[in-house]
Amino acid sequence: MTDMSVNIAGVELRNPVMTASGTFGSGIEYSEFVDLSKLGAVVTKGVSLTPWEGNPTPRVAETYGGMLNAIGLQNPGIDTFIERDLEFLKGFDTKVIVNVCGKTVEEYLGVVERLADTNADMLEINVSCPNVKEGAIAFGQDPKALSDITKQIKKKAKQPVIMKLSPNVTDIALMAKVCEDAGADAVSMINTITGMKIDVNKRRFVLANKTGGLSGPAIKPVAVRMVWQAAQAVRIPIIGMGGISSAEDALEFIMAGAAAVAVGAANFTDPYTTVKVVDGIEAYMKDNNIKTISELTGCVR
C-alpha cells in the first residue's frame, strides 16, 4: 500500500498536491474538469478585507517557457468570498487553504479574524505578491516586518498559518527562519519572480503594470534551489511550488525538502495537471517501493 497522505501542522491532506494561489480561482471554474476531492488541498486566490480592483490590462504575457502576470490581487473581498467561494468548497472532500492579502497589518488581521469560524483549514499569508504597491511584498522582503506580521497573525489566527515567501530576496533561508522563529506553522515558496517583457515593435512594456511575476517551467530550477536552501534552515513543513507541470517536477521539490507541492501556471496549459501529478507520484512510489511520501521528503541532501 502506498500512503500518499501528508500532515501539515496537524492538518491531514489526502496527498501532497495542491493548487497554487491565483491560478485556480476557488476551484469553481476548474471543477468542470477536475474532481476537487482528488486534490490534497485547494489553495484559493488571495482575498482581502474589501473588494480590490486589481491592475489595468494587459495583465498577462507569455514568455519562453513561462508567463508574466500582474493581476494585482483583484478579488471580491472577504464577505463575498465566505458566502460564495467557501460555501462552494464545502461540497468537496478536500482541504481548503485560504490565501490572505492586505495593504496593512490591520487588513490582514481583519481577514484572518473573519475566517476564524469558517471551513478554511489553513491560512496562507501572502506577503510576497510583487504586483501591488502597498503591503504584500513590503512585508515579505524585510525580515523585521515579516517577523512582526507573522507574530501578529499567529496571535489572532484560529487555523495553522503558512507564510508564502517571495523569491525576490537575497537570502531565502533567512526569511524562512524568520517565519519559523515568529511562530509560523509552515512556509510556502516560491511566489513569482519579478520580471518584465518589452514589445520591440511598439517600444512599450507589454504589461500595463510594466513589471509582472514570472511563473511556469522557466522558474523551476530557481524554485527547487530555494526550497532546498530553506529546508536546510527550518524544521517546519515547506510547501514547494514554481513551474511544476509533471509528477517528476513535483518529486524534485519533494526530494529537495518540500512536504507538499502546488501546481500553478500549468493549470492554464492543462486543467488536468493536478490530477496527473497525483497519479504520477503514486506510480513513482509503487515503482520504487516507497510506502510513505515522507520517505522522499528531503531525501537529497
Place this chain on the structure above:
Amino acid sequence: MKIRETATIISQECLCEGIYSMWLATGIAGSAVCGQFISVYPNSDSKLLPRPISLCEISAPGDEQAVRIVYRVAGAGTEEFSHMSSGDKLDILGPNGNGFLAPVKEEITADTKALLIGGGIGIPPMLELAKQLRCNVNTVAGYRSRNEMFLTKELERAGRLFISTDDGSFGTCGTVIDAVNEEHIDADIIFACGPKPMLKGVKELAGELGKNAYISMEERMACGVGACLGCVTASAGIDDHSKVNNKRVCADGPVFLASEVVL
C-alpha cells in the same frame, strides 16, 4: 459543458496574407453557440498559454461535428497553427464564453433589422451569427484594403453585405461606421466584433439610434475559463461576480451589451 480534447484538423487554407481558415473535428461543436470561442494550445512546450480564437462556423446538427476558426497570424503561436495541415492534431478547450444570442432571443423576430459589424479579424464570428439569425441581416465588414478581404462570399450568402476599406480600394472608403452612414443602414439591434476604436464607434452609433449593441471583446488571456482574472474589461457598474468595476472577458463575455462596459 466545456471539454478539453485533442482535435484533428480536417482542412486548412490561407484566405489572404496572414489570415487562415481551419476546420477542426471536435465534439465541442455539439454544445457551441455563435459568439463563443475555443482555447487553442500550441504544441510547442515553450508556449504555455492557449490562444483564444472565436468560432467562425459551427457544423449543423446531424453533420460531422466540427468547428471552423479563421485567425490572423499575430505571433509565434498562431504562426505554428498556420503551418499545420489536414490530419494534424491540436489540443483545444471549449466552448468558452457566452455567445451572441442567449440574451436577445426574445427581442428578435422575423421583421427585426439586425446590423452585424465586423472589423478585420473581428469579422469571422459574424458569419455563424449571420447564418443563425432568422431576420433581416445587414452585415458591414471592414478591411484594410481590397487584397486583404476574406469571407465575403460566405457573408453575402448569409445576408446583405456592405464593405468598407481603409484605403478605399473596395466599397466605402473609410470605417465600418462610414459605410453604415453612406448606405443609410437602419438597425433595430447591432452586433459587432473588431478593434476597440471600432467598438467605440459602434457604441456611439447605438447611442444615436437608441438601440442595443452587443459587442464581442478581446483581451490578453491566460486560463480562458474565468479563474485567473487576467482578461478583465472595465464595467460601467459594480459587477455582480467580481464586486468591482471589472468583468471577465473570457467568462462573463466575450459578448457584452455595449452600455455595460467602459471602452
